[in-house]
Structure formats: structure tokens, C-alpha cells
Amino acid sequence: MNAEIMAVGTELLLGDIVNTNAQYLAKELALLGFGIYRQTTVGDNEVRLEIALKEALKEADIVITTGGLGPTPDDITKExxxxxxxxxxxxxxxxxxxxxxxxxNNARAMENGNQKQAMFPASAIVLDNPNGxxxxxxxxxPENKFIINLPGPPxxxxxxxxxxxxxxLLQFMEHTIISKTLRCIGLGEWDMATRVKDLIDSSENPTVAPYAKDGESILRITAxxxxxxEARMMIAPVEEEIxxxxxxxxxxxxxxxxxDVIGRELVSHNKSIAIAESVTGGMIASRLLSFEGGMSKVLKEAFVTYSDESKMKYLGVKEETLRSFGAVSEETAKEMAQGLHEATGSEVCLVTTGIAGPTGGSEEKPVGLVYIGIYLDGSVHVWKRYFTGGRERIRIRTTIAALDYLRRLMNGIEVIE
Structure with missing residues (x-):
């Protein structure tokens, strides 16, 4: 069967919003074995949308739309x-x-159009939305054709x-397609792909495909x-080789x-954690707090110790250390980690300090220099890293590296810089 993906919304047409929905749907439909010959973007215009849908249905058995299901007059996809x-x-x-x-508690919202979101063709299969x-x-x-209307927010x-x-959609498939995704940190997409190139190049079933996303690399095995x-049995030896x-x-x-991985490790071993961030400014704590499996049981405290004064006040970093080596140094990172443990009593302590830029760097300590410190099992470990890119990218990459180092350290895996 063939499918067409149609994004509806003038904001997409004009480039105000990046259409990530089409990318996601294209990959998922391909994995299911659907042919995809075209992707379309249409503005919030009744005539043009009607023409686009009719044109799509000439070639496609299924048209999947995203967007235009809201309560306002310009939300017209379903209609x-x-x-x-x-x-x-x-x-x-x-x-x-x-x-x-x-x-x-908002009668006005219902009166002003929200009720139209509950209007559907009698033949429609309604898809409830617990997220909106x-x-x-x-x-x-007619003729076994379908239009599937999905909301716009990813x-x-x-x-x-x-x-x-x-x-x-699975009912239209003669076979079952199963995928398993392996998520990697510390290995770039090119490096990862090189190490398993023969598996990626193989056109046999199962297939292996590499992706890069948000500072990590991904391998998807599909059978x-x-x-x-049977599909999972086919995936198993390929996964084992990878x-x-x-x-x-x-x-x-x-x-x-x-x-998730770090949170499960901390909770399962009942290990408390404390965090003190300078260069990352709360990013690490924010990510850990998104773990829903009991982070409140193990996260004791989190500090943003951005200034020298806060490092001395809350973490016990010596003024002499800051004067002699600077806030961005191995010595300061070590004292931050040790001091965080002494201040909180946490069994795991994670700290960061660095220069995110765009100013503040020097020849000796350039923008992108960071130190990551971890207190664990009575020992303090410190790593020195250089990250390139803008201020936000440096902070994000530091956050990812810090979490990966903690994962490795807790699992007895060598930390590779």
C-alpha cells in the first residue's frame, strides 16, 4: 500500500515551525512497509487543502495529515x-x-469552539488523545481509501x-515488522557506523540503520x-554482534x-545523589528530575554554584584554590565534589565547572574548557574536556558527558574521554 504524509498549517508552509512530524512518520511508515512517494505541506486554506487531499488520494491508499484539529476557525483538516x-x-x-x-472550569472555552473538536464523521474511528x-x-x-487525521504537536x-x-495499519501487512533501537553515548555517528559498517551495508533481513540525535548515536535493527x-529471534544475534x-x-x-538509566541505577541500589553545577547551570538536575521512577527518593540537593562566592559558601572550595588555579580547574572541580559530599552526605556527587563563552576564555583556558567531577565510593574523579560550538551547545555537551561518566562509573565501565 502507498501512503502520503500531509502537514497542514500556514506556520509550517512559511517556515515558522520545523516539520519534524513528517520525518518521524516517514521513518515509521517505511518500517511498516508502506510506499511513500510524496510529502505535502498545505496552508490553512479550505480550497487548497481539498485539492491537495483529492490529488493525494489519486495515488495513495492512505493519507496521514498532521495539524489543523484545534478549536479555531482556521483548524479545518477534519472538516x-x-x-x-x-x-x-x-x-x-x-x-x-x-x-x-x-x-x-472554563465554560467560555467550550462556547468559543472547543466543542468542534468532538465532531467526527459517523464512519470515523476516533482516536482519543490523553496528551491534549x-x-x-x-x-x-470509498475503494478502501483512508484519511488519518493526527494532531500537530509532536x-x-x-x-x-x-x-x-x-x-x-498492521492489518494491511502480510508480515510483522519489529525494530529494536540501541542508544549510544560517547561515540559519534560516523565512528559508530564505521565499526558496524558491514552490518549497515547488508541489505539482508534484518537491517541496521544509524541515526544521530541530541548528542547521541542510534542504531535501529529492523526485522x-x-x-x-520470529522477528525478535532474528534481531537477537545482530544485537549480540553489535x-x-x-x-x-x-x-x-x-x-x-x-x-532513565541513571535513575534506575540509583533507585535500585538506594544511592543518594547531590549535584552542584556551574557551567551547566541546572541542566543536569533538570534532566535527572525528568526520570519518573523515584528520583525524589534519591536526589538530595542540587546547587547552581556559578560564582566563586557560592563555590566557597556551599561547597567549601578554598579561596586559595580559586586564587591559585581558578574556578575552571581540576583542583576546583575536585574540591567541589568533595565539598558537596561533606555538605550533603550524598553517596554520589556530580559537579561541573567550565567556560561556555562567548567571552571569558583565554589562550590557557579557551572557551569550551570544562571539568566534570564525581564523588563515588569515597573517591573523587575529575575529567578535563574541550567542547566546541556555541554557548548552549557547550553546556548541553557537558551535561551529556557528565551523565555518561556517571553511568560508566556506577557500572564499572572505563570512562573514555
Whole structure:
């Protein structure tokens, strides 16, 4: 079967918002075995959207739209999709009740259009949206054609596709396709791809594909088989070979994040952690706090010790150390980690100090110089790193490196700088 991806929204057409939805859907549909011959972006215009949908349905069996499901007059995707299939919209009571409950303290919102989000063609399969107010739908048309309307925000669209649309699409497949994602830190995409090049180049089933995202590298193993069990059995030896080559860089699988992996390790061993950040300014604490599996049980305290005075006041860094070696130094990072342990009693202490720029660097200590310190099991470890890029990139890369060093240290894996 063929599919077309259609993004709806003038803000996308004019480039005000980057269309990450199309990239995500294209990859997912390809993995499911759908042919994708075209992606389209259409503004919030009824005539143009109707023409675009009719043109798409000439070649595609399924058109997946994103955006235009909101409560305002220019949110027209569902209405025009129904029109293309000559279907009238009717009130979907379950959706209306959910929306009504959501806006129970805001009657004006319901009066001003939110109720239209509960209107669907009678033939539609309604897709509930626990992450927002706009349900999606699958509209069944003549000649086994479908239009699937999904919300625009990625945090709503992705789980709706994964949990609702993908199971629907699987019925059109003769085979089951299963993927497993291996997530790597500390290994660039090119370096990672070089080490498993023969596996990537192989066109056999299963396939291996590399990706780069947010400071990490990803390998996705995909197998096609008659059953899920058979597909997973095909993936297993390929995964084993990849782990043999780059296992120390693999921190997690599928939807794992670094903070998930570290959080689970801390909670399972009941180890408390404290954080003191200078150059990263709270980024590390923010990421760890996104772990939902019990971070409140193990995170004792987090400081942003940006000034020399705060390093001395809260962490016990000696004035002489700061005067002799500077705030960005191995000596200061070591005293920060040791002092954080003494101040909080935490079993794990993570600290950062560095120069993010754009000013403040020198020939001896250039912009991008950072030190990462960790107190663990009675010892203090300090690493010196140089990161390139702008201020935000340096801070993000420091955060990722610090979390990876902590992961490695807690698991007895050598830290590779």
C-alpha cells in the first residue's frame, strides 16, 4: 500500500515551525512497509487543502495529515477530510465528555469552539488523545481509501500514532515488522557506523540503520517476519554482534534516556545523589528530575554554584584554590565534589565547572574548557574536556558527558574521554 504524509498549517508552509512530524512518520511508515512517494505541506486554506487531499488520494491508499484539529476557525483538516469523502460531521459523545471535563472550569472555552473538536464523521474511528484536547480520527472512504487525521504537536501526534494508528495499519501487512533501537553515548555517528559498517551495508533481513540525535548515536535493527517472536529471534544475534563491538557505548534500548538509566541505577541500589553545577547551570538536575521512577527518593540537593562566592559558601572550595588555579580547574572541580559530599552526605556527587563563552576564555583556558567531577565510593574523579560550538551547545555537551561518566562509573565501565 502507498501512503502520503500531509502537514497542514500556514506556520509550517512559511517556515515558522520545523516539520519534524513528517520525518518521524516517514521513518515509521517505511518500517511498516508502506510506499511513500510524496510529502505535502498545505496552508490553512479550505480550497487548497481539498485539492491537495483529492490529488493525494489519486495515488495513495492512505493519507496521514498532521495539524489543523484545534478549536479555531482556521483548524479545518477534519472538516475538509470529511468533505472529500462526502461525509457529514456528527457529535461524538465520548470525546465531547472528555473535552467538557477538561474545560469544566472554563465554560467560555467550550462556547468559543472547543466543542468542534468532538465532531467526527459517523464512519470515523476516533482516536482519543490523553496528551491534549484534540482527538484524531481514521476516516474510511470509498475503494478502501483512508484519511488519518493526527494532531500537530509532536508530543500528541507521536503517542497517538504509536498506540492507535500503528496497530490499525498492521492489518494491511502480510508480515510483522519489529525494530529494536540501541542508544549510544560517547561515540559519534560516523565512528559508530564505521565499526558496524558491514552490518549497515547488508541489505539482508534484518537491517541496521544509524541515526544521530541530541548528542547521541542510534542504531535501529529492523526485522521482517511472519510473527513477532520470529522477528525478535532474528534481531537477537545482530544485537549480540553489535554489543560485542561497541557494547561499552550502548547505554540503553528503545525509549530509554540517560536519566532513565541513571535513575534506575540509583533507585535500585538506594544511592543518594547531590549535584552542584556551574557551567551547566541546572541542566543536569533538570534532566535527572525528568526520570519518573523515584528520583525524589534519591536526589538530595542540587546547587547552581556559578560564582566563586557560592563555590566557597556551599561547597567549601578554598579561596586559595580559586586564587591559585581558578574556578575552571581540576583542583576546583575536585574540591567541589568533595565539598558537596561533606555538605550533603550524598553517596554520589556530580559537579561541573567550565567556560561556555562567548567571552571569558583565554589562550590557557579557551572557551569550551570544562571539568566534570564525581564523588563515588569515597573517591573523587575529575575529567578535563574541550567542547566546541556555541554557548548552549557547550553546556548541553557537558551535561551529556557528565551523565555518561556517571553511568560508566556506577557500572564499572572505563570512562573514555
Amino acid at each position: 475538509i477530510s470529511a468533505k472529500v469523502f462526502s461525509q457529514e460531521l456528527v457529535l461524538h459523545e465520548p470525546s465531547y465528555k472528555v473535552i467538557e471535563t477538561y474545560f469544566r 484536547t484534540a482527538p484524531g480520527c481514521i476516516i474510511v472512504g 508530543r500528541e501526534m507521536k503517542p497517538m500514532f504509536e498506540n492507535k494508528v500503528k496497530p490499525f 521482517r517476519a511472519k510473527t513477532e517472536e 554489543r560485542r563491538r561497541i557494547g561499552e557505548y550502548i547505554y540503553g534500548i528503545d525509549e530509554d534516556t540517560l536519566e
